[in-house]
Amino acid sequence: MTAAVDGAGIEVSGHGGQLALAALRAAGVGELFTLSGGHVFPLYDAAHTSGFPLYDVRHEQTAVFAAEAVAKLRRRPGVAVLTAGPGVTNGVSGLTSAFFNAAPVLVLGGRAPQFRWGSGSLQEIDHLPIVRSVTKHAATVGATDDIAGAVTAALEHSLTPHRGPSFLDLPLEVVFSTGDAKVVAPQVAVLDPDPDLVEAAARRIATAQRPVIIAGSDVYGGDAVDALRAAAEALTVPVFANGMGRGALPPSHLLAFAKSRRKALDGADVVVVIGTPLDFRLGFGDFGAAEVIHIVDAPSQRAEHVQVALSPAGDLRAILTGLADWAGARADHTDWVAALRQAEQAAAAKHELEMQAGGELIKPSRVYGELRKVLDADAVTIGDGGDFVSYAGRYLEPSVPGSWLDPGPYGCLGTGMGYAMGARITYPDRQICVLMGDGAAGFSLMDVESLVRQHLPVVMVVGNNGIWGLEKHPMRAMYGYDVAADLQPALRYDEVVRAMGGAGETVRDADQLGAAFDRAFASGVPYLVNVITDPDDAYPRSANLA
Ligand SMILES: Cc1ncc(C[n+]2csc(CCOP(=O)(O)OP(=O)(O)O)c2C)c(N)n1
Ligand SMILES: [Mg+2]
Numbered sequence: 001m002t003a004a005v006d007g008a009g010i011e012v013s014g015h016g017g018q019l020a021l022a023a024l025r026a027a028g029v030g031e032l033f034t035l036s037g038g039h040v041f042p043l044y045d046a047a048h049t050s051g052f053p054l055y056d057v058r059h060e061q062t063a064v065f066a067a068e069a070v071a072k073l074r075r076r077p078g079v080a081v082l083t084a085g086p087g088v089t090n091g092v093s094g095l096t097s098a099f100f101n102a103a104p105v106l107v108l109g110g111r112a113p114q115f116r117w118g119s120g121s122l123q124e125i126d127h128l129p130i131v132r133s134v135t136k137h138a139a140t141v142g143a144t145d146d147i148a149g150a151v152t153a154a155l156e157h158s159l160t161p162h163r164g165p166s167f168l169d170l171p172l173e174v175v176f177s178t179g180d181a182k183v184v185a186p187q188v189a190v191l192d193p194d195p196d197l198v199e200a201a202a203r204r205i206a207t208a209q210r211p212v213i214i215a216g217s218d219v220y221g222g223d224a225v226d227a228l229r230a231a232a233e234a235l236t237v238p239v240f241a242n243g244m245g246r247g248a249l250p251p252s253h254l255l256a257f258a259k260s261r262r263k264a265l266d267g268a269d270v271v272v273v274i275g276t277p278l279d280f281r282l283g284f285g286d287f288g289a290a291e292v293i294h295i296v297d298a299p300s301q302r303a304e305h306v307q308v309a310l311s312p313a314g315d316l317r318a319i320l321t322g323l324a325d326w327a328g329a330r331a332d333h334t335d336w337v338a339a340l341r342q343a344e345q346a347a348a349a350k351h352e353l354e355m356q357a358g359g360e361l362i363k364p365s366r367v368y369g370e371l372r373k374v375l376d377a378d379a380v381t382i383g384d385g386g387d388f389v390s391y392a393g394r395y396l397e398p399s400v401p402g403s404w405l406d407p408g409p410y411g412c413l414g415t416g417m418g419y420a421m422g423a424r425i426t427y428p429d430r431q432i433c434v435l436m437g438d439g440a441a442g443f444s445l446m447d448v449e450s451l452v453r454q455h456l457p458v459v460m461v462v463g464n465n466g467i468w469g470l471e472k473h474p475m476r477a478m479y480g481y482d483v484a485a486d487l488q489p490a491l492r493y494d495e496v497v498r499a500m501g502g503a504g505e506t507v508r509d510a511d512q513l514g515a516a517f518d519r520a521f522a523s524g525v526p527y528l529v530n531v532i533t534d535p536d537d538a539y540p541r542s543a544n545l546a
Contacts, residue, residue, distance in 0.1 A: 001046070009184040016144050016175035017042025020108060021052060022183045023151035028076050031055060031425060033063035033418075037083020039110025039123070042175045044081075055421065055454055060087050062447045064094025064107060065418025066425075071103040072244060073380070073402055073426045075223060077155050078103065084110035085123025088169070089130065093412050096134040098165040100410035101243075102221055102297075104158035106151070107131075109169035111140060121172075131167045138167040144179030155186040161297035161315070163221060191298065193314030193322065201272070201293050201310050201319075202326035205235050208270035208291075210336045216276020217243035217408065218297045219316060225401045227320035228274065229253075234324040236333040238264060238340050242276055243408055247398035258397060259347035260340050265290070267339075270309075275316055278303040279409050295319055355395055361534035362510045364388050364463050368395035370513035371461065374521060376431050378403060380423045384416035384444070385437025386470025387539035388463030392435045414443030420458040421451060431521055432458040439468045441493055451526045452501040459520040460504075460528040462493050465535040473538035490532050497528040504528035 001014030003022065012022040020043060024032075031053040032043065047054040057063045060082050067078030082091045088109040098105040112124035132138050137157035141150045147170065154166035205211050219228050219241075225248045232239045232255045239249050240261050249256035257264065265271065271287045274295040278285025285292055285306035294303055294311045302311045312319050355369025368391060375381070377399045383389035383406045398404040405419050416434045423432045441462050451458060472485035494504030502525050507516050513531065520527040 009182045011180070012148065012183055013178065013180045015042050015045070015178050016147050016170060017044070017046035019144065019147040019179060019181050020151050020170070020175075021046040021050070022181070023148040023155075024077075024079060025052070026183045026185045027152065027155045029079050031070070032079050032081050033057060033066045033421070034081040035060050035063055035083070035087060037087050037110055039084040039112075039172055040081050040108070040170075040175070043108065055425070055450070057418070057421070057450045058446045059444065060090035061094050061414055062418040062421065062444055062450065064091040064105065065097065065415045066422040067105045067107075068094060068098045068101065068103045069405060069419040069422025070426055071098065071105050072101065072217075072221070072405065073423060075221060076104070077106050077158055078422065079106045079108065081108045082110070083123070084112055084169070085125050088127045092130065092134065093414070094418070095131055095165050095167065097407060097410045097412050097415065099134045101408040102163040102218055103165065104155070104163045105165040106154055106158055107165065107167045109167065110175070111169035111171045113173050114142070114171040115173055127167070127169050134165070135167045136164040140169050140171065141174055144174050144177040145181055147174070147179070148181035148183045152184060152186050156188060159186060159188045161191065161222060162218070162301050190318070191314035193312045193319045195322065197310060197312040198319050198322035199326065201295065201312050202235070202323045203328055204291070204293060204310060205237060205270060205272055205323065206326065206328060206330035209331055210268050211235070211237045211270040211272060211333065212264045212268040213237045213239045213272045213274060214276065214282065215239055215241045215245040215248055215274045217245055218275030219248055220244040220402050222275065222297055222316040224275070224316040224320050227317045227324060230324035231320040234326070235330065236337065237272070238337055240264065242281060243406060244402060244404065245275065246404040247401045250399045251397045255337065257340055257344050259351065260343035263343045264340055274320070277301065277409070278306055281409060351395060358510065359534075362508070362513075362531055363537055364391040364533055365395060366510045367461065367463060367513060367531050367533065368392060370510070371433070371517060372396060373514060374517045375433065379431035379433055380405065380427060382416065382419045382423060382432070382434045383407070384413060384419070384434060385440040385463065386468065387473075387537075388437045388465070388469070388533070389435055390470070390539040390541065413440045416440060416460070417444035417447035417451065420460075421447070421456055424451070424456040424458055434458055434460045436460060436462050437469065438462055438464040438466065438487055438491065438493065445493065445496055448497050448502050448526050448528075449500040457523065457525050457527070459517070460497070460526065462528060462530050463533050464490065464493065464530055465533045465537070466490060467535050469535070469538065492530065494528045494530040497526060502526035502528065504530060506530040506532065508532045
């Protein structure tokens, strides 16, 4: 490959893999995730011969989830390279997850040769109709000279708010041939919000009697965490968070709330939802008599299923800075904040007792009671499971923004090892802790081998209740019986990890949890703590389907 720089970009010549990689480098991409396939060898050659990090996995879903984790944590593109046909179709859940989570992921797919299309080449299938509905942009690159430009354009789609995944496939002869291109960094346009709408929102929030903010993942994705804090402080509004918004205000902040959401939403007269959809996690945006202000990073994200008073759209940092800078008169929210603080403290006291639960069988709450004692403030916690992960959301309080990874509203089980890989690569020195249900563990545990082989230590904690708990308990409640909801009780998932070169142990006594977690974090290898938990313990939830 050759490269020459001029003012307008870098002239590159080489094979298709080299042209694609040059465009990825120009966009700040730092690694590729893949599972081997001949259709994409030129991308491997480009990475290998230039020392570009390439991580490989045992299932394509792990590659895409790893790319999604990098994209979410670093706020830059995460890239997976998937071979033609089954490689791409195995990645579809990952693409969909990135789509729901507004993660700037790019999947580069191999593709059967164009010149023989229709003759029945190996793995010949048109991927575009399969991925179109779960990507912002999907295209086939028709000529080698076009590869770099197509990669840059795809990244621009992914990075432009509202962010999301893109897909490109590269026909065999296109990626194996040589060509030329001028490579430029992607240009991302931000949408300036309508100042009148921002002003109206500021006025409405400031003059409300009992306002509440709920901040979601796009606040972190849009690098608007500081602006959120400034806006909340300037207008004295209590803040709740979900998804990647968690930790935006540290738990010690006077306006940070987590456990009194019901009281807040029941009592609020204005609910300000920022950077997250008005979906099932937020009662579909129905907050009774309260007015709703929905602040979104693109007009496409405005809710249409519910009446919203105001909906400023555009660059979240600009909108939140506009709220912070608003200089008009404001109502006194002190009593409202104090009332919520009281509710918060009452709930915290209750949670504290739950986290100390004793008894014959270990309660998930106790697992988190012990785990929080060993987690560093900047530990990245990853949830992959049902009830066990719902409890994590309740009991663990991230104190650093961008340190909590859950599967988001798509709720796809199996993200665990991919998210863990992406998080470990992003933060070589932080604690990475994956919280998994025993059912969820089955989707990705084989990728412990990928972690071991590539020296990527993480701690896995399995809440092993021997059931698909989040399904078994509701089915019993609905039908009086359950089917297809049992797993092998007390299975030794730690032995599975040991067999792949990691380490681990099984814990049946709550008093042994702390020492087990210490050993896990000190081990320096993928380490699974297999906690046998109470199968009768069901997370108290009001609805889980609609
Ligand atoms: C890929 C996928 N398949 C099925 C489901 C449906 N589902 C949601 S939670 C759940 C049970 C999870 O069980 P486990 O991981 O053991 O956690 P537990 O609820 O027992 O704590 C299932 C099967 C899903 N969300 N994603
Ligand atoms: Mg389970």
